[in-house]
Amino acid sequence: MARSDRLHLGTFVYTFGFHPAAWLHPDSDVNGANDISHLAEVARISEAAKLDFMFFADSPAAAVGHPEALARQPTKMNRFEPITAITALSMVTQKLGFVATASTSYYEPYNIARLYASADHISKGRICWNVVTSDHDETGYNYNRQGLDPHADRYARGEEFLDVVFGLWDSWEDDALLLDRASGMYHDPGKLHQLDHAGDHFQVRGPLNIARTPQGRPVIAQAGGSERGRELAARTAEIVFSLASNIDKNAAFYKDVKGRMARYGRDPNDLKIMPGIVINTGETRAEAEARAQEMVDLMHPEVGLLMLQEFLETDLHGADLDAPFPMERMPRKAKGSVAMFQEVKEFVEQGHTLRELVTHYARQHTGNGLTGSYLEVADFMQEWFEAEAADGFILMCPTLPASLRDFTRLVVPELQRRGLFRTEYEADTLRGNLGLSWPVNRYAAARRAAE
Amino acid sequence: MARSDRLHLGTFVYTFGFHPAAWLHPDSDVNGANDISHLAEVARISEAAKLDFMFFADSPAAAVGHPEALARQPTKMNRFEPITAITALSMVTQKLGFVATASTSYYEPYNIARLYASADHISKGRICWNVVTSDHDETGYNYNRQGLDPHADRYARGEEFLDVVFGLWDSWEDDALLLDRASGMYHDPGKLHQLDHAGDHFQVRGPLNIARTPQGRPVIAQAGGSERGRELAARTAEIVFSLASNIDKNAAFYKDVKGRMARYGRDPNDLKIMPGIVINTGETRAEAEARAQEMVDLMHPEVGLLMLQEFLETDLHGADLDAPFPMERMPRKAKGSVAMFQEVKEFVEQGHTLRELVTHYARQHTGNGLTGSYLEVADFMQEWFEAEAADGFILMCPTLPASLRDFTRLVVPELQRRGLFRTEYEADTLRGNLGLSWPVNRYAAARRAAE
Numbered sequence: 048m049a050r051s052d053r054l055h056l057g058t059f060v061y062t063f064g065f066h067p068a069a070w071l072h073p074d075s076d077v078n079g080a081n082d083i084s085h086l087a088e089v090a091r092i093s094e095a096a097k098l099d100f101m102f103f104a105d106s107p108a109a110a111v112g113h114p115e116a117l118a119r120q121p122t123k124m125n126r127f128e129p130i131t132a133i134t135a136l137s138m139v140t141q142k143l144g145f146v147a148t149a150s151t152s153y154y155e156p157y158n159i160a161r162l163y164a165s166a167d168h169i170s171k172g173r174i175c176w177n178v179v180t181s182d183h184d185e186t187g188y189n190y191n192r193q194g195l196d197p198h199a200d201r202y203a204r205g206e207e208f209l210d211v212v213f214g215l216w217d218s219w220e221d222d223a224l225l226l227d228r229a230s231g232m233y234h235d236p237g238k239l240h241q242l243d244h245a246g247d248h249f250q251v252r253g254p255l256n257i258a259r260t261p262q263g264r265p266v267i268a269q270a271g272g273s274e275r276g277r278e279l280a281a282r283t284a285e286i287v288f289s290l291a292s293n294i295d296k297n298a299a300f301y302k303d304v305k306g307r308m309a310r311y312g313r314d315p316n317d318l319k320i321m322p323g324i325v326i327n328t329g330e331t332r333a334e335a336e337a338r339a340q341e342m343v344d345l346m347h348p349e350v351g352l353l354m355l356q357e358f359l360e361t362d363l364h365g366a367d368l369d370a371p372f373p374m375e376r377m378p379r380k381a382k383g384s385v386a387m388f389q390e391v392k393e394f395v396e397q398g399h400t401l402r403e404l405v406t407h408y409a410r411q412h413t414g415n416g417l418t419g420s421y422l423e424v425a426d427f428m429q430e431w432f433e434a435e436a437a438d439g440f441i442l443m444c445p446t447l448p449a450s451l452r453d454f455t456r457l458v459v460p461e462l463q464r465r466g467l468f469r470t471e472y473e474a475d476t477l478r479g480n481l482g483l484s485w486p487v488n489r490y491a492a493a494r495r496a497a498e
Numbered sequence: 499m500a501r502s503d504r505l506h507l508g509t510f511v512y513t514f515g516f517h518p519a520a521w522l523h524p525d526s527d528v529n530g531a532n533d534i535s536h537l538a539e540v541a542r543i544s545e546a547a548k549l550d551f552m553f554f555a556d557s558p559a560a561a562v563g564h565p566e567a568l569a570r571q572p573t574k575m576n577r578f579e580p581i582t583a584i585t586a587l588s589m590v591t592q593k594l595g596f597v598a599t600a601s602t603s604y605y606e607p608y609n610i611a612r613l614y615a616s617a618d619h620i621s622k623g624r625i626c627w628n629v630v631t632s633d634h635d636e637t638g639y640n641y642n643r644q645g646l647d648p649h650a651d652r653y654a655r656g657e658e659f660l661d662v663v664f665g666l667w668d669s670w671e672d673d674a675l676l677l678d679r680a681s682g683m684y685h686d687p688g689k690l691h692q693l694d695h696a697g698d699h700f701q702v703r704g705p706l707n708i709a710r711t712p713q714g715r716p717v718i719a720q721a722g723g724s725e726r727g728r729e730l731a732a733r734t735a736e737i738v739f740s741l742a743s744n745i746d747k748n749a750a751f752y753k754d755v756k757g758r759m760a761r762y763g764r765d766p767n768d769l770k771i772m773p774g775i776v777i778n779t780g781e782t783r784a785e786a787e788a789r790a791q792e793m794v795d796l797m798h799p800e801v802g803l804l805m806l807q808e809f810l811e812t813d814l815h816g817a818d819l820d821a822p823f824p825m826e827r828m829p830r831k832a833k834g835s836v837a838m839f840q841e842v843k844e845f846v847e848q849g850h851t852l853r854e855l856v857t858h859y860a861r862q863h864t865g866n867g868l869t870g871s872y873l874e875v876a877d878f879m880q881e882w883f884e885a886e887a888a889d890g891f892i893l894m895c896p897t898l899p900a901s902l903r904d905f906t907r908l909v910v911p912e913l914q915r916r917g918l919f920r921t922e923y924e925a926d927t928l929r930g931n932l933g934l935s936w937p938v939n940r941y942a943a944a945r946r947a948a949e
Contacts (some may be wrong), residue, residue, distance in 0.1 A: 070684060071679050073679075077677045077679065081709055083589075083620045107608060107707070108707060109690075109704075109705050109707040114688075115687055117687065118676075118686070118687045118690075119682050119683065121684035121685065123707065124684070124685065124707060125670075125684075125685070125707065125708055127620070128613050128615070128708065130581075131581065131613055131616040131617050132620070134586050135586065135588070135620045137586070138586050138589035153608070153609065154609065155641055157640040157641060158558070158605065161558065162579050162582055165579035165582040168532045168533075169534045169578070185703070188701075189608040189703055191700055191702070192701075224576075228521075231570050232569050233572035234569050234572065234575065236565035236566055236568065239565075239575075249642055250639075250642045250643075251642070252640055253560075254560050255560070256560040256574065256575060256576065256577060257532070257576055257578065257579065258531065347682050
């Protein structure tokens, strides 16, 4: 199967936007964290522009840090639970897909299999599960643990978890439902299967108590920065949400992950690698820069320090902002994203001050990823797409819905003019719009093999 | 607070209706288990009639039994997961409440607290959690267990679970959100609280990462037939979904449960006791009887036996239908509902044959609870309500939406004529329409007490 000549686009959802000062922006909805009409508007704009999906990040814990700093950065303090949010939003859209994050460390596979299958039926095939193992100690404290389990343990559980969920999603074959009132047979008992999974972490009998979904099974997304994460993505993911660092690094990552797929019998086109990217844009570069500067001006200095602390899970309060980073407070290894940690560490090793690091980190994550005219943004996307550094992008809009409106009003039409983006949805399901294969049911495959 | 002079009504949801042959009824939607538009129609009818809520029963497992019998009774084989279903339905309604069942035995409290709080925000205050501990072995097999945990263990876990969820729902005080762009303070850090729960079953730090909900917290429903269940209901429930057996027994139950509330400092009006009742009705009694008979005629004999087996969790295949119940196959005690088990046992002890028991049980649970003209049904409801045997009823419609249409077209206007049922919603929230008190936040109460 040849690679598509079109790229894919998703809208990343932090309530008010990706910039920590987004809630202070006069165009944002200050009630957006609890009033679903805000996200419904984001969905409406995304669908009108024919974007592939909305992507809900998540962590099952409030952020930790100094209470006053947290009170200035509400995104991780007060937010909708993603599965309920996407289910609600699917009722006010027709074609847009929805990605909801949930952690294998703190759920039971039967519950996850049901929740996403049910949402996939409700949305008529537009749901994706972003599989994470969680990456902050504070999540563990909410689930009977003394912090985060070690990376290897989380991955071992996560891998088995995913296998169980895939198994449950195969409980009903594609044509198991008969719905035959004449014979009184609702389903074909020979096409409904018990899983009988017995592994290190889970014993799950099945079958799942909801029929095979409109997409066969929901689409699977992952982040996959670490070695083990890349391997799991190559085996199971259909969307990889990576970090946009630079075109060469991203092209190498792209090649590496797609190169691993053959050993699992998978076609490289069945995985879309979509870096997340923060974009400020406008008619001109000056306009884009003014938008970026507006956000920087809105941000309180406490908030930048909090972000860095939160990522490193270390206490930096009282440290001299104009001295080099206090290395005794640098954790020995990444608790969360390995790639992101590596980048911070390299920056520190170049001898920058703490203030410079805070600014650098905040910019990386608050709106200076890419600032340029709509033509420059389209050029960037085209270059990355053609260089096979990306199959598309996840838009980390600094503010919602304002930055998304800028992007869809200016960049999307330009990408369409260049033939790089659709002008109409190709399909009714997310799987269809992403051009992913139909997932083969294991029991049907076994029967065909035996015949 | 005086008792209200109006009763409350809810629509019980088994996909096609409560009768196991409901899916065979020509007016039902054969795709209803996976196409949400079927339940959206049930919601529309319920809301047009000003009913209080739709009530979703649940079990996190497919039913077990002989494969062919199961294929004739789809209700427990293929169904929406309730939390996603109610969230979706809240988007197409404005005033109707929604009750979703979830089990404390197979979830984590932080997840339940989030899911329901999020749904309560999305619906703008119309959500209720029906708390169950699960009552069938097959659920345990899906969650790493060798069947059901013992009743006492499930209750111990369930009681602590509920305390944790209540604690998490108090994380944010009523007025914790400031949303003050001028000062840059999103919330008041003094009004956001860490729970720090450390108990036998759960260690949960909190706070919950979603603000206090439009109802303060979601409404709580329970079944509560056993001694321990009654006590838990008196302490924590706001709706009790009981079994309608006879007016004297129900009045005794009503008095018993409400009588226990004082020791928890609760007003009896803060708990609505609503027996589930199967109703066939029509303009005349003959019409109602014809509807009931229609369902009986549609049912396959295998299905009745399956229902009884499923409840008793015993294998009855091969037993002589025309001999007395084979007592060696009778379980020594109830695995599920104690009240229901007691009723079956009494019937058996009267010397009835297995066939008679199957018919009796099937009728009890399939549509002969109450068969009468709309005037007779209204009389029945009035009598029970006035005798304090019920604060209202949960309508186990034999078919959906057909039986619900009969009820709302005929019985509701009659109840309204008698002043027994509302003609307009009193409030925008479920809590408001049920006339329940606002839940006092524990931290705000402690501060007031200290002042």
